[in-house]
Amino acid sequence: MVTPVSIVKCRRYDDEEVLEKLRLSIDLIGGIGSFVKKGDRVLLKPNLLYGKAPEKAVTTHPSIIRGVIQIVRENGGIPFLGDSPGIGNSVGVAEKAGIKRVADAMDCPVIEFNRPVLPPERKGRFFKNIEIDQAIFEADVIINLPKWKTHAQMLLTLGVKNLFGCVPGQRKALWHLKAGEDHKIFAQMLVDIYLMIQPSLTILDGIVGMEGNGPGSGDPVPLGLILASGNPLILDQIVCDLVGISRNSLMTNRVAFEQGLGRNGIEVVGERVEDVKIRHFKLPNLTRVDWNLPGFVKKAFKNALNSKPVIDQEICKLCNQCVEICPPEALKGNEKGLVFDYGKCIRCFCCQEICPEGAITIQQGWALKLVGRRQRAEGRM
Ligand code: SF4
Ligand code: SF4
Structure with a gap:
C-alpha cells in the first residue's frame, strides 16, 4: 500500500492564503471527502503546549485552525477542538494562543481533556494501559494538527509526538515518570499511543516552525511549508528528509520500523523534497542516551x-x-x-x-x- 504525503508551500499566515494551501494539501492526498463525511463529529487536536502568542511558534497557528474548521464544515463535518496542555487548561491556552477567538467566531467548541479512559481496543505493543481522553473515542474523525518544532528529548515533535496531548493532564506526568528515563521506551510509548488513536488526517503547521531549544523556548523559524498525510508516521519521515537527517534518528521512527510500521510505500505529492529542503535547521542539544552501545x-x-x-x-x-x-x-x-x-x-x-x-x-x-x-x-x- 502506498501512503501519500503532500508538501505545499505557504509563505505566511494570511487566512486566505492558508485556506487555499490547506485545500491544496488535502486535495493532493485524496480530498477532504476521503476523511470526513456529512454529520461526522470531527475532533481537531492542535499543539497547545502552553499559552503563548502565535508568533512564538509554540502552538499551532490560529490561521491553520480557522482553515481546517472551514474545510471540515464545508464537507458537513461537525468540528470541535481539544487538547491537554503541559500546563494550564486547553481553554486558557487556546485563548492566549489566539485559537479560542477563532474557534468562538466559527462556533467550534474548545473542550478540556479531563476524562481519562482505557481505550476500547488495546493496540499498543507494551503500553496497553495508558488512559486516553474519552473525547478521542467519541469522535468519528480525528484531525491531528501538530506544529513543526524541535524537542530536546525526542529531537523533533511532529505528528506522532503531538498525540501525547491526548493523555489527560496529570497522567502525562506519570507516564513521563514511567517511560522518561529511556528515550527508546518513551518513543515506544508514543508509538503505542499513536496506534490506539490512529488519526484519520495529520496536517503539519510548518509555515513558521521552531528550531533550537524546543519545544517551548526555541526560536521561531520561517519554513514556509504545510504537510498533510493520512499517516503521521509517514509524514514524520518526510520531515526528517526535509531537514537532512536520517529517518532513523527520530526515535519514534526507529521504534516503529522495528515493529514493521511506517514502512509502506511513500508517495510524496506536491513539492519535491529536494526542491524545498530546509538548510541549516538548528536541532536541539540531544538528551539521548541510547546510542546502541553495548x-x-x-x-x-x-x-x-x-x-x-x-x-x-x-x-x-x-x-x-x-x-x-x-x-x-x-x-x-x-x-x-x-x-x-x-x-x-x-x-x-x-x-x-x-x-x-x-x-x-x-x-x-x-x-x-x-x-x-x-x-x-x-x-x-
Ligand atoms: S528532568 Fe529532572 S528536574 Fe526536570 S522535571 Fe524531570 S525529573 Fe524533574
Ligand atoms: S526555571 Fe523556568 S519554569 Fe522554573 S521557576 Fe524558573 S522560570 Fe519558572
Missing part, C-alpha cells in the same frame, strides 16, 4: 553519558511551573534560587519543556558529546 559500556559511562537539566538563575523568574510539573519533586528552592537534586531527577525533561522563559537547558555528559560529534562526522545524524 550494555557494559553504557553502564560504565552512565554518568558521562547522562544529560541533565541545568538552570540559568539570571533568566529564571521563579514562576514555579517546573517545580509543580516535576514528577519526583527533584527541584527545590533555596536562597540562591532553584536547585536540582540530580539523585532524584529521572531526566524526563518536563521542566525544560514547560519553562516559559527558556531558563532550563540540557547539558550533555562529556561522553555523549564525543559520541555525538563522531556520529555527526560520520554523517549518521
Whole structure:
C-alpha cells in the first residue's frame, strides 16, 4: 500500500492564503471527502503546549485552525477542538494562543481533556494501559494538527509526538515518570499511543516552525511549508528528509520500523523534497542516551553519558511551573534560587519543556558529546 504525503508551500499566515494551501494539501492526498463525511463529529487536536502568542511558534497557528474548521464544515463535518496542555487548561491556552477567538467566531467548541479512559481496543505493543481522553473515542474523525518544532528529548515533535496531548493532564506526568528515563521506551510509548488513536488526517503547521531549544523556548523559524498525510508516521519521515537527517534518528521512527510500521510505500505529492529542503535547521542539544552501545559500556559511562537539566538563575523568574510539573519533586528552592537534586531527577525533561522563559537547558555528559560529534562526522545524524 502506498501512503501519500503532500508538501505545499505557504509563505505566511494570511487566512486566505492558508485556506487555499490547506485545500491544496488535502486535495493532493485524496480530498477532504476521503476523511470526513456529512454529520461526522470531527475532533481537531492542535499543539497547545502552553499559552503563548502565535508568533512564538509554540502552538499551532490560529490561521491553520480557522482553515481546517472551514474545510471540515464545508464537507458537513461537525468540528470541535481539544487538547491537554503541559500546563494550564486547553481553554486558557487556546485563548492566549489566539485559537479560542477563532474557534468562538466559527462556533467550534474548545473542550478540556479531563476524562481519562482505557481505550476500547488495546493496540499498543507494551503500553496497553495508558488512559486516553474519552473525547478521542467519541469522535468519528480525528484531525491531528501538530506544529513543526524541535524537542530536546525526542529531537523533533511532529505528528506522532503531538498525540501525547491526548493523555489527560496529570497522567502525562506519570507516564513521563514511567517511560522518561529511556528515550527508546518513551518513543515506544508514543508509538503505542499513536496506534490506539490512529488519526484519520495529520496536517503539519510548518509555515513558521521552531528550531533550537524546543519545544517551548526555541526560536521561531520561517519554513514556509504545510504537510498533510493520512499517516503521521509517514509524514514524520518526510520531515526528517526535509531537514537532512536520517529517518532513523527520530526515535519514534526507529521504534516503529522495528515493529514493521511506517514502512509502506511513500508517495510524496506536491513539492519535491529536494526542491524545498530546509538548510541549516538548528536541532536541539540531544538528551539521548541510547546510542546502541553495548550494555557494559553504557553502564560504565552512565554518568558521562547522562544529560541533565541545568538552570540559568539570571533568566529564571521563579514562576514555579517546573517545580509543580516535576514528577519526583527533584527541584527545590533555596536562597540562591532553584536547585536540582540530580539523585532524584529521572531526566524526563518536563521542566525544560514547560519553562516559559527558556531558563532550563540540557547539558550533555562529556561522553555523549564525543559520541555525538563522531556520529555527526560520520554523517549518521
Ligand atoms: S526555571 Fe523556568 S519554569 Fe522554573 S521557576 Fe524558573 S522560570 Fe519558572
Ligand atoms: S528536574 Fe526536570 S528532568 Fe529532572 S525529573 Fe524533574 S522535571 Fe524531570
